[in-house]
Amino acid sequence: MLDKLFKWFCLFVLYFWKKQMLENSTILITGGTGSFGHKFVPMTLAKYNPKKVIIYSRDEMKQWEMAKLFQGDPRVRFFIGDVRDRERLYRALDGVDYVVHAAATKIVPTAEYNPFECVKTNINGAMNLIDACIDKRVKRVVALSTDKASSPINLYGATKLASDKLFVAGNSYAGGHDTRFAVVRYGNVMGSRGSVIPFFLSIKDKGVLPITDDRMTRFMITLEQGVELVWHAFDDMAGGEIYVKKIPSMKVTDVATAVAPEARQEIVGIRPGEKLHEQMIGAEDSMFTYEYPEHFKILPAIHNWSSDPFRIKDGKRVADGFVYASDNNSEWMEVSELQGWIEANKSKIGAI
Template sequence: MFNNKSILITGGTGSFGKRFVRKILKDYKPNKVIIFSRDELKQYEMAKVFSQDKYSCMRYFIGDVRDHSRLSRALVGVDYVIHAAALKHVPAAEYNPFEYIKTNVIGAQNIIEACIDQKVKKVVALSTDKAANPINLYGATKLCSDKLFVAGNSYSGHSGTQFSVVRYGNVIGSRGSVIPFFLNIKSDGIIPITDERMTRFWISLDQGIDLVLKAFSVDYGGGIFVPKIPSMKVIDVAKVLAPECEIKIIGIRPGEKLHECMIGEDDSPYTFEYDDHFIIQPAIHNWYLEPTRFGNGKKVQDGFSYSSDKNTQLLNSKELLSILQKYTLNNSELVFLDEVQERSTVPLNMTSILKNEIPLQMK
């Protein structure tokens, strides 16, 4: 799919971008892989791992999705785009709403228009469970972004750029994830939990990448891809990571939900189920009625919803610990063991970290 093609990743220095680049360089022979982001330090750090000397296809472009002209220039000759750039911090969005709209909404519009103008073949935008039935500004901006990307297929026409969306929950090990946060504060003896009832969806970076690749593989645009992934109470995650610590209930933060939802009841008429994922088809133009779109998918029942508290697939402590064995902790970030050597990181045994056998300063 990506052999001899040019791929651009917005926000490409983040956890997803770095893991996706590793996957692409391993499995394909792309013409170019362009990292488009606004943080020169993160690009410098990433370029030390994926250097142009070692990978001649790599390119690093400084730019912001708010800047349409820069985007348009960067997209010249690009075949595929993964849109991962976003402002994501829920409480910060409540206090800085204009900035989130500029990046998450106007930025999405800029991506869509620039990709159509530059005749990009396909775009997959990363979304979040917070975009379904949003109660916070971050979720509202991502819902708006999702709607823009779905509608982008109307602007591009049948032979133009195809736009799809991938929506998933909390990524284990990503920057800002609660798991490295818990691991780094467990030495204090107290783990803060906003509400003991709170549940979340959990997905690994590799699962997220597989879903993005699946979205690229279909021959139409407009679908919102939702993975079937497990849920777990946040308090249970804390007990697995720091069983010796006291749990302190601190109250829900501004804009925070008790439970997350990835498919709301109102989307059920347009949702089709597959073995390991769902696809919410576009309601516009009655596209969801076209048999070529849903293939062997089975339409869900009216009133169906997919939420973290009613999810029948639960992540237990043994499974979480098994997943964590693939990581080590480095500077407050979970790092895959297969990345340790490239980062010049001293590997730390996750079992020892969980047992407090390694002091915090070594982490």
């Protein structure tokens, strides 16, 4: 009887914690002027009414433009800084409860030709943030990752894999501190600045769209889904989890058809560091991966955390050798579905 009462008490405490999680809290988002930050900030303000959301980034013009969108809202603050600057992070994190780490050098060819700069931001920056969050007693940190971090073949993916490992190990590195770290991993963000949809839209009037390879596939996720996955990670995390959203795939040729049905598609060859298909869970991770209705969770191999019931919860272990890749996906987005999304979001595509 006492065991049952204790179980119900724990469930009540957990429910209350989730309801109060981000409410009246101070949240900092690194790289917050990017596409993700532009969606995360208004959605989080509306849902949780935090005390303060701090946009931490190094581009003053992007901050100035973004500040105009939240003019008159005292909850939104801006802080110029770089994740490479350890001392600046310490100042920015003073009094912060939650952190979303979105800052990254992420354009694949840029990273290939500027490898030292990519490492400084994606790896050294992650180390700086982990140290600063532990020392400043931040409660929870969620780092954004990418499908390119799974079995990487380019430098960007390799640095994000290293970053993922750092954030997972950060839970052990924290020692007696209460700071906890988790990672969310997803694919191509539909309509984000620099992605394929706004690129195709910008040149469709030329009548020819360049296709790197007609076999190429990609995962597709909306910014709203990305934000909701971060919220879920904050809700669910015990520390060290990598959350992978279940999302549809699409052939790049079908993306081109959705954007410009009449345009001719010209094969131009794969760019340096580019994959034919993307992957979010590799076979090597399958023994530590659990499935849930809307996502997968890769648990840490260290400290036997992958067998921890508190981390597993109601998950079901995937089969050994399981691979979650854009070409073997069970869910596919139709051309008409993407066309409907483009029509509904055309004013926002590529703007941020």
